[in-house]
Amino acid sequence: MTSPLRTGKLVRAAAVRLDSPEAHAIPISPSDEARALIRCSEVVVRSLTGGYPVRIGDGARRLLPAAVAAAAPSGRCALISDERVAGLWYDRVAEPLQREGMDVVPVFFRQGEANKTRAVWARLTDDLIIAGLGRDCCVVSLGGGVVGDMAGFVAATFMRGVPFIQVPTTTLAMIDASVGGKTGVDHAVGKNLIGAFYSPCEVLADPAFLTTLDRGQRAEGYAEAVKHGVILDAEYAQWLATNADTLLDGDPEAVERAVVRSVRIKAEVVSGDLLEAGRRKILNFGHTVAHALELDSGYTLPHGHAVSVGMVAEARIGEALGITARGTAEAIRGLVAAFGLPDRHRSLGRAGRLARMMVRDKKTRSGIVHMVRLESLGRTSVGDSTTVPIPEAELISTLKRLFR
Numbered sequence: 001m002t003s004p005l006r007t008g009k010l011v012r013a014a015a016v017r018l019d020s021p022e023a024h025a026i027p028i029s030p031s032d033e034a035r036a037l038i039r040c041s042e043v044v045v046r047s048l049t050g051g052y053p054v055r056i057g058d059g060a061r062r063l064l065p066a067a068v069a070a071a072a073p074s075g076r077c078a079l080i081s082d083e084r085v086a087g088l089w090y091d092r093v094a095e096p097l098q099r100e101g102m103d104v105v106p107v108f109f110r111q112g113e114a115n116k117t118r119a120v121w122a123r124l125t126d127d128l129i130i131a132g133l134g135r136d137c138c139v140v141s142l143g144g145g146v147v148g149d150m151a152g153f154v155a156a157t158f159m160r161g162v163p164f165i166q167v168p169t170t171t172l173a174m175i176d177a178s179v180g181g182k183t184g185v186d187h188a189v190g191k192n193l194i195g196a197f198y199s200p201c202e203v204l205a206d207p208a209f210l211t212t213l214d215r216g217q218r219a220e221g222y223a224e225a226v227k228h229g230v231i232l233d234a235e236y237a238q239w240l241a242t243n244a245d246t247l248l249d250g251d252p253e254a255v256e257r258a259v260v261r262s263v264r265i266k267a268e269v270v271s272g273d274l275l276e277a278g279r280r281k282i283l284n285f286g287h288t289v290a291h292a293l294e295l296d297s298g299y300t301l302p303h304g305h306a307v308s309v310g311m312v313a314e315a316r317i318g319e320a321l322g323i324t325a326r327g328t329a330e331a332i333r334g335l336v337a338a339f340g341l342p343d344r345h346r347s348l349g350r351a352g353r354l355a356r357m358m359v360r361d362k363k364t365r366s367g368i369v370h371m372v373r374l375e376s377l378g379r380t381s382v383g384d385s386t387t388v389p390i391p392e393a394e395l396i397s398t399l400k401r402l403f404r
């Protein structure tokens with residue numbers, strides 16, 4: 001029998017009910033489709049190939065069979081995840097696909113940033129080849145930002161590119177990493193040095209995944225949300241801090257509001273600058289310092305913590321150089337503190353070493369570090385002066401003065 005998932009129009013309606021045992025018994029009606037869509041908020045992000053929807057809301061994961069059917073009519077997919085997420089969620093995510101007769105190839109790697117490497121990328125690609133997958137398959141990413149970046153890069157390069165669906169399972173990945181089409185792996189000398197711009201065809205952000213994260217892990221993602229507020233929307237930054245406890249408790253309505261608002265901000269920025277030629281650079285606020293801290297820690301410092309420390313540090317550097325209004329760093333410190341996120345790290349005291357790492361970052365041009373020009377809370381300068389160049393000697397002396 002032809003699956004309703006393969007028949008175009010009814011795709012979403014069928015998908016909502018796949019978790020129920022009587023999935024095949026219930027007739028599909030247009031109202032089912034409407035209900036499925038009402039449950040999710042939708043933000044459309046522009047991409048090099050057109051655009052893609054980010055569907056956000058409780059139950060969004062149930063739209064996966066429909067998404068796979070649309071991306072790969074063959075029904076063949078590689079479900080890439082890390083071992084921790086796979087242990088918690090693989091069966092619940094794969095089963096509805098298998099029930100639809102889809103061929104799901106599980107492809108797992110060990111969790112953690114230290115595994116976002118070319119070696120692991122090569123091993124995962126081998127797994128796809130060994131499983132006999134071809135151009136007619138799609139790649140599904142099930143996990144946090146590490147899995148999304150890795151799976152996206154596998155999808156971008158396998159057979160010169162196969163369709164890619166993101167199912168983010170951390171706050172950080174829902175709020176930021178699954179949107180914008182940046183994929184890639186790290187190198188021993190720097191973060192994300194090898195990769196590609198490659199957009200998903202759909203992102204399904206379901207807050208239900210966050211129930212298996214502890215409070216501290218949930219908090220990490222809000223570093224990126226605070227960043228969205230700090231660079232463009234002071235009122236949102238304030239809203240986040242005021243509602244920090246509710247968000248960390250995992251209140252689904254509050255979480256959905258935060259994810260929708262952050263994704264809207266990120267979508268608005270990336271849609272106008274798909275290849276990061278200009279304005280999109282403002283999303284790197286805090287990341288020049290953050291990437292150096294992550295590298296210095298041997299990739300053991302969580303990205304959210306590095307971003308939290310990095311934002312406060314870069315605002316302090318901005319204040320010292322006269323480009324950021326006084327008091328901004330202190331305001332950011334208050335925002336991250338509301339989520340229990342750190343505002344300092346011992347590596348900041350090693351000025352020379354840190355500056356050398358920043359110089360190797362890919363945001364560096366002609367050996368000069370470029371930092372996002374934050375003017376004040378919620379205001380970042382745009383146009384040619386999105387970033388400010390800081391010569392190495394000045395960077396070292398400023399770091400020494402501020403973080404002794």
Ligand SMILES: NC(=O)c1ccc[n+]([C@@H]2O[C@H](COP(=O)([O-])OP(=O)(O)OC[C@H]3O[C@@H](n4cnc5c(N)ncnc54)[C@H](O)[C@@H]3O)[C@@H](O)[C@H]2O)c1
Pocket residue numbers: 082084085088111112113116143144145146147149169170171172173176177178179180181182183192209210211212213217220302303304
């Ligand atoms: N591509 C982009 O635009 C972009 C943007 C921001 C960050 N990033 C990248 O994202 C990465 C950080 O993402 P992250 O913080 O999600 O890291 P992560 O993927 O390593 O996840 C953190 C930990 O949480 C576990 N985990 C994930 N989901 C879980 C769940 N539902 N329940 C229990 N445990 C779960 C993972 O196994 C892992 O151990 C970095 O590599 C960063 O560079 C990319």
Ligand SMILES: [Zn+2]
Pocket residue numbers: 176224287303307
């Ligand atoms: Zn980040």
